[in-house]
Amino acid sequence: MMKKMIFTSSLMWSLTLFAQGKAEQALKIFEEKYPQEKIHLLFDKKSYVAGENLWFKSFIYTGYEPTSVSTSLFVELYDSNKTLLDKKMIPLLNGEGNGNFALPENMKENVYYIRAYTTWSTNFSEEFQAIRSVEVYNPSSPEKLMIDTASGWNVTLHPESGTFIDQINTKFAVRLHSKGQKPLNWKGYITELARPDVKLTSFKGFDENIGSFKLTPELGKKYQLTVEDDKGKKQTVDLPEVISAGINLQMESSPEAIKYSLVSKNMGTESQTYTILGTINDQIVYKAKLNTLSDKIYTIPTEKLVNGILQLSIFNEKDDLLLQRMCFIQPKHLQVKKAELSKISFNGASRSQNIFNITNSIDSPNYTVLVLNGDSKSTEDENSFLSTLLLTGDISTDLESPARYFRKDSDADALDAVLISEKWKRYDWKMIMAGSYPMIKNKTEPYISYKGKVTLSGKPAANTDLNLIFSMPDNGTKFYQIKTDQSGFFALHGLMFEDSIKFSYQLNDPKIPKEQVQVIFQPNYSYIPLRGALPRSYYTLQPRTPEDQTSPEVIKYTEAKNMYKVINEKATLIEEVKIIKQKKNLTKKLNDELSSLTFKNSNEVIFDFVNDINAGSYMNILDYLQGRVAGLQMQKQGFDVTATFRGAPISIFLDEMPASPSQISSLPSSDVAMIKVIRGYFVGGTGGNTNGAIAIYTKRGGVSGNIDNSSKPTNLKQITLKGYDKEIAFSNPDYSNESFKNISKDTRTVLYWNPFLEIQPKEPVKVEFYNNDETKDYRVIIIGYDSNSFLPVYYDNVLKP
Known part of the structure; x- marks a missing residue:
């Protein structure tokens, strides 16, 4: 992925390439020693009732790749007073982890908060830890949640690149802020203070967050912005003072290129050299020098750049930072792989079975799959996997529903205005150029x-x-x-x-x-401990009265909660599931018998040659693994086979003792009991091995490390x-089984939840679930990533039978 980001400036613009400067050296150190993690949380629902289980899935990335820094995630549940109610520690496999919180029956109706962080992320600003609000309803609670519509709003103004210069047409971003709900419809206009009745320009807000306008100012004049919402509330803000000299950095994103220009006035005749650095995350992807200032427009082709925030930084000869501006690369052409569904068999009848396959054309180790009622809300509506990866994971900001900027109908101008109003907070140029880097107090450990x-x-x-x-x-x-x-x-x-x-x-x-x-x-x-404050809430608490009616959504949640109690108490598995489970248990039992603790890892793939697989046709048992584990490659040279995992050599063990390929080549396949491919660090690795292992267990080798006398x-x-906190299994009724017929009413909104749907090479990925009593449409959310390109896999659509 990082190779794809790199863009080498050519001489087509008569720009001079230059040796590595102070800023570039400082950023290189920051990139190598202080990788920055982004954390995204997906919940199975947007809101809950007391007594339900809250299931969550986490995705942790460094840049645009699943993190290789952290292997454990800490997830905490807080109330609105910042009191810690519960906490979990979960393992991360390829940057992903999942778990649940059991919400108590007596939990008061209120807004609660889920905080997620890694040990490594605590060395940096808390702004980039994931803290998500969640509403929990309880009809028995003395107070009820109400959307805060009474809190006022205020306006901030942000000129492009921070300068407002005489006779230079300048773009402004207008940002709304509020402790409660922001107005959806609002507008604004600009006037001179000396002529308040004459509107120089007018605009409408793009959404609840942002609007923009352009203005060419005159020196000596003062300007004012007036903003009005659809309820008639007004607020006025003074524009910055117009200055007589300076530089304005102007940028524009198009499908083919990022265009920029340095528009200046009264900068003098002295020769000056300006250094331009373009960065994505912590990597420099563009660099150039300008010896003269002009209104010339320069272009940075986007064909070799990934989607994301490109920041241009302008330095003078003394390495002083003069200007900065961020824009998004190809916002209307997102490089996202979409999961393809096939063999869709949906039936809108009550409690009917539904099936679809996910076409296995993407090299992904697993998918996260969530199926909801077609009209159900999701946490993806507010801050989606894409908006975290591409925006809010790097820009700590108070945005209403940032997911909107990465949908099909998104407004690229609105996203651009958001970035004008923001600053890059992952690092500060002045600090790192002065040699002041983050202090690493908390070091990460493997698992x-x-x-x-x-x-x-x-x-x-x-x-x-x-x-x-x-x-x-x-x-x-x-x-x-x-x-x-x-x-x-x-x-x-x-x-x-x-x-x-x-x-x-x-x-x-x-x-x-x-x-x-x-x-x-x-x-x-x-x-x-969390040092900072919790995010603002859009809700307030008000006394509940006898006349208050419980909302239909809360009634459904309560009915579904009671239904799950019946499922968990009385449900029995059908014979087919018993067989599958028995088969899995036999493999688990074999793994437990053969593997010592030091050769156990949750990121492992097991091949059971006792209960499941016949490998009699393979002359060399390593040949069997070819194409069966993503990233594992076997190369033959004569009778020898060498193994690599994602390009690096991988160790081979025979009955947990280091072995050479020649030893394995002479091993009869009939003697093999189990093969385990461990991906990544494990305790039994020798010599600091972090790339994993192929562990082969023989039938004659017996149990490694067993104690004969168990007493x-x-x-x-x-x-x-x-150890790690164990997740409560998510269960759904299986209406093909008679044991579920006694369920009187099924009002589930979550029809299917699988945070780790493992993919087997060359096998279809099948999803099966049963309707509730009401669903007619199905909202299907699928999240993953391509192991080769590390491009995100994302699917969020409503499907009809």
Whole structure:
């Protein structure tokens, strides 16, 4: 993706390319050492009633690629007083994670907030952590939520590139701000203070956020903006003072190019050189020098640039930042891959089955799929995956429904006006050019990490072997040996487990009494308190009266909540699901029997040769993996096979011992019990391996690391470590099963939720769900990314039977 962003300036504009300057060097350091993460949250619904489950999916990106920096996400639930109500820690696989919050039955009706952040993101401004508001309704609550229409609004003015110069036609952005609901319809006009009855120019607001106008000022005159909403409320704002000399940077985005010019007046006759840097995220994609100022229009072709915010920064010979301006690259030609649906079988009848396939023409590891009633609202309506990735993930701003700027009917002029009114906040040129970079206080760790200290009779056990004996549910008992340092410390990195794990410990010397050995553990991660304020809310609380009627939406949510109780208490799986589940359980059981804790990773692909696969036709067992794992490549040279994952060599293990391809080539396929492809960091990696592994387990190899005497750990000291928070499974009724026939009323608005629909190569991706009693149309939302180009995959459409 980064290669696609790079644009090399040529000499076609008579601009001189130059050596790397101070600003470019500073940004290169920032890009390499301080990658910036964007966090997007998708909820299964936009609002809830007390007692429901709130399911969420997270997407974390650095630039325009799934993050490779963080492997854990912290998600917190706050009330409107900033009281922390609940918190979760979830694993990230290719930058994605999912979980849920169980909302208490007695939760008061109010606006609540979901905050998501990584350890790495806490080193930077809290503005770029994800904080999303969510309305929770409760008809039994003494107060009710009402949209705030009473709060006033105010106006701010933003001249293009920040200058307002005599006789230079200048574009202004007009921005509305409010603690409550902003007016949708509003307009404005410009007058001279000396002639208030003469309108120099008029305009209408594009939307609740922004409007724009152009004005050519005269020196010595003062101007005023008057804004009026559809209710007759007015506000006046003075325009900046007109200056006699300066430069105005003007930009325009077209499908073919970004056009810019430096329009100046009274800048003197002294020779001056201006440096122009164009940046996307933290990368310089354009650079040039100007030796003279003129009204000439320069162009930056967009064919090699990705969609996103391009910022032009103008420096003088002293490296002083003079001007900045942002614009969006090809806003009407988004480079987004759209999921294609096939074999659509929709039936509008009550409780009927619906099926569609997602055409597997995109190299994506998985999709997030959400199916709602056709008229249902989603959190994607306000801030979508695309608007986070392309706008609000980099511009911390108070915008009403920024998702609007990336729909088919979006207004490119409105988006341009938004960017005129904003500043790039990921870094400050003056700070980084002065060598002042963010202070990294919180270092990221791979998945779950613990640090520990071993003492023997109260003194540090230096350079000592410690045996950890793990007991995991349905996973038997296994051991892992570690060595302390000179101070008795050790660390466990890259652990991947849910809920908790119990283990016993002892020194490797059995002669040392266990009473003399003490091990203290401390997690290498922590929840970081929120320092800043919560975002504003569009709602206020008012006393509930006996005459108040519960809204139809809340009634449906309540009925659906009660229906889910019936499902969870009485539902039984049909025989086909039992078979599928049994098959999956057999594979899980095999993986648990064969894999030690250090070779477990949630980002793994398992091939079960005991219960599922017949590999008898493969001479070399590595041949079987070709084309079956995205990013994994096998290359043959004679009888040898070498393996790479996303271009880098990947380690090979046989029964969890390092092995060479020649060893594997002589292994009969009939002896293979399981192959596991681990993608990314794992504890069992050697030599700092972070690219993953191919782990092959033989039938004769047995269980690696098993303890023959399962009662032995009970005689040792024990301790429990906390793992990731386990998600409550999302369930839906299966009306092909008689057990669901007793459901009296089905008013679900969420018909299907799968935050991690895994894709198997060369196999159709099928989605199946059942109607409620009312749905006629279906809103289908699909989110993913292409593993090759890293272009986003996005689909949000309403489909009819």
